[in-house]
Amino acid sequence: MFDILPGLNMMDLSNNHFYGELSGYLLRSANLRILRMANNNISGFIPSGLGNLSQLNELDLSSNQLTGEIPKEIGKVASIIYLRLQDNQFYGSIPLEIGILTNLLYLDVSSNTLTGSIPGYLGDCQQLSYLNLSNNNLSQKIPVQIVRLDHLSLLDLSNNLLSGEIPSELSSLENLEVLDLSHNNLSGSIPRGLGKLPDSVHIDLSFNNLEGPVPNGTAFRNATIEELKGNKGLCGNNAGLKPCENPQRKEKGHKRVLIIVLPLVGSLILVCASLGVLICCERRKSKRTTNGHGMDVKDDNLFSISTFDGEAMYREILKATQEFSDLFYIGGGGYGSVYKAQLLSGATLAVKRLHDLSEMADHGGFLNEIRALTRIKHQNIVNLYGFCSNATHSLLVYEYLGQGSLAKILRIDKEATELDWEKRVNIIRGVADALSYMHHDCSQPIVHRDISSYNVLLDSEYQPRISDFGTAKLLKKGSSNWSALPGRCGSIAPELSYTMKATEKCDVYSFGILTLEIIRGRHPGDLIDVLMSQKQGNIELKELLDQRLAYPSPENEKILVSILKIARSCLEVDPKSRPTMLVIYRLLSIGAPVVQHPGQTAVWIGDETMDV
Numbered sequence: 001m002f003d004i005l006p007g008l009n010m011m012d013l014s015n016n017h018f019y020g021e022l023s024g025y026l027l028r029s030a031n032l033r034i035l036r037m038a039n040n041n042i043s044g045f046i047p048s049g050l051g052n053l054s055q056l057n058e059l060d061l062s063s064n065q066l067t068g069e070i071p072k073e074i075g076k077v078a079s080i081i082y083l084r085l086q087d088n089q090f091y092g093s094i095p096l097e098i099g100i101l102t103n104l105l106y107l108d109v110s111s112n113t114l115t116g117s118i119p120g121y122l123g124d125c126q127q128l129s130y131l132n133l134s135n136n137n138l139s140q141k142i143p144v145q146i147v148r149l150d151h152l153s154l155l156d157l158s159n160n161l162l163s164g165e166i167p168s169e170l171s172s173l174e175n176l177e178v179l180d181l182s183h184n185n186l187s188g189s190i191p192r193g194l195g196k197l198p199d200s201v202h203i204d205l206s207f208n209n210l211e212g213p214v215p216n217g218t219a220f221r222n223a224t225i226e227e228l229k230g231n232k233g234l235c236g237n238n239a240g241l242k243p244c245e246n247p248q249r250k251e252k253g254h255k256r257v258l259i260i261v262l263p264l265v266g267s268l269i270l271v272c273a274s275l276g277v278l279i280c281c282e283r284r285k286s287k288r289t290t291n292g293h294g295m296d297v298k299d300d301n302l303f304s305i306s307t308f309d310g311e312a313m314y315r316e317i318l319k320a321t322q323e324f325s326d327l328f329y330i331g332g333g334g335y336g337s338v339y340k341a342q343l344l345s346g347a348t349l350a351v352k353r354l355h356d357l358s359e360m361a362d363h364g365g366f367l368n369e370i371r372a373l374t375r376i377k378h379q380n381i382v383n384l385y386g387f388c389s390n391a392t393h394s395l396l397v398y399e400y401l402g403q404g405s406l407a408k409i410l411r412i413d414k415e416a417t418e419l420d421w422e423k424r425v426n427i428i429r430g431v432a433d434a435l436s437y438m439h440h441d442c443s444q445p446i447v448h449r450d451i452s453s454y455n456v457l458l459d460s461e462y463q464p465r466i467s468d469f470g471t472a473k474l475l476k477k478g479s480s481n482w483s484a485l486p487g488r489c490g491s492i493a494p495e496l497s498y499t500m501k502a503t504e505k506c507d508v509y510s511f512g513i514l515t516l517e518i519i520r521g522r523h524p525g526d527l528i529d530v531l532m533s534q535k536q537g538n539i540e541l542k543e544l545l546d547q548r549l550a551y552p553s554p555e556n557e558k559i560l561v562s563i564l565k566i567a568r569s570c571l572e573v574d575p576k577s578r579p580t581m582l583v584i585y586r587l588l589s590i591g592a593p594v595v596q597h598p599g600q601t602a603v604w605i606g607d608e609t610m611d612v
Helices: 024-028 048-052 072-076 096-100 120-124 144-148 168-172 192-196 248-252 255-290 311-320 363-374 406-411 421-440 504-520 527-531 554-570 581-590
Strands: 010-012 019-021 034-036 041-044 058-060 065-068 082-084 089-092 106-108 130-132 154-156 161-165 178-180 185-188 202-204 209-213 233-235 329-333 336-342 348-354 384-389 394-399 456-458 464-466
Touching: 048 072, 072 096, 096 120, 120 144, 144 168, 168 192, 311 336, 311 384, 311 394, 363 384, 406 456, 406 504, 421 456, 421 464, 421 504, 421 554, 421 581, 504 527, 504 554, 504 581, 554 581
Parallel strands: 010 034, 019 041, 034 058, 041 065, 058 082, 065 089, 082 106, 106 130, 130 154, 154 178, 161 185, 178 202, 185 209, 209 233
Antiparallel strands: 329 336, 336 348, 348 394, 384 394, 456 464
């Protein structure tokens, strides 16, 4: 029947009991953009005619009984963004042709029987944000080309037969949120550079043949024995590991060599220092004539964009971070690395050192954008104090929030239990208030583009603050077409996969995902499909709650039900059917209507509509 539907652009047959093989007729719908057939009993091979679907953005055949090799014709589908083939019976190697899918954002081929090595050409899929190759029979070394994937947030290579050392270059993946290399045959030491990754990154290296000290960096500060066990040679300060040997004995053997070499080195340093002074003097003259967007120190406002030369403040930041030493590194993202800087005045700042500004198309527009953002003052938005630059560094200066990100707190059981239901409801309301302000109260609406638990910071009172406005964009109405696909995997509105346009309703969708994550304590994942199912039915509230907390009181139970209904409305496939953030904030403030069937403890979240 599909051959007579040339205009078909979306088909979702997931979560049924269909069986049989994929029909070639399905592949005649040349305009098909989304094809989902997950969680069925479909068997056989993927037809080679797959390459005819030139407009396909999403293919989800996960959790079936498909077999054979992944067809090389997949390389002809240049438009594909999401490719989900996990939990089947595919064998053979990962096809070479996947490397030419430059728009690919999400690749999951886990839980099959794939063999061979991990192909280095996956590094050519430079938009890739989610890469899951776990639970296969892949062998040999981890290809270093993976470090080209600047946007990668999840890398799961667990439960394979991988060998060799962990590439030290993985530490350059600044957007990484999950790194799972467990249950392989990896050897050698853990690269010190991995310690530079922020403490919000989940790293699992258990059950390998690793040895030597665990790095002291932020990434391993909260690492548990569960994430490191099964490596007999590891040592360190983490609970459950043996302490490392004292290295003092080794240092004594080097003293004689140092005594001989130091006089020669001292002479060279003196010569270099003299040259350096001359060069610095020339550079300083140049800076004084070209730096026109420094930061002004005031009583109530630490910094503000002005024509004041911010060289003195720049020097203090440089000193406070020891020239951006790893000791002060607290996080990073696609646009730069973030450092903690404590000034002589006692003020503590978060300083984002931007990547090369020459990569940005419009420097003047960027500076105007920063100036506008410094004028935004809201109790639930992180304050951007200013922008400082010279020939060496370009810095965004924010207020510092010591509690860290919501994502980090939810991941650590002890800290997550501190977030009781009242605090979680308050966080949801605070984020809604901030987004409503950005969308409706600014002179030009601001679309954040990356609302997630990683970009919600908490202060000492657990009040939420939306962060990362270095990546936000000021939008004029009707001009929101950006070339890069924004947001993190799992939080992106479905229309972005084919429109590539970020709008306020995209933030609404991400807010819905974030709300479910706050209530559940982890990303909602497959729960989204259950909530949005067209089948009306009952869902037990306790299935949607964070099991680490006590069941809510009757009053909080009603509030949570209302919030869940609002979250569901945010996840509508049609953006026009989603409420605005202004409506959402008002509903959260006054309490949304609750629908509960008499005599039932279950909450009906099926197709009940709300007046938005």
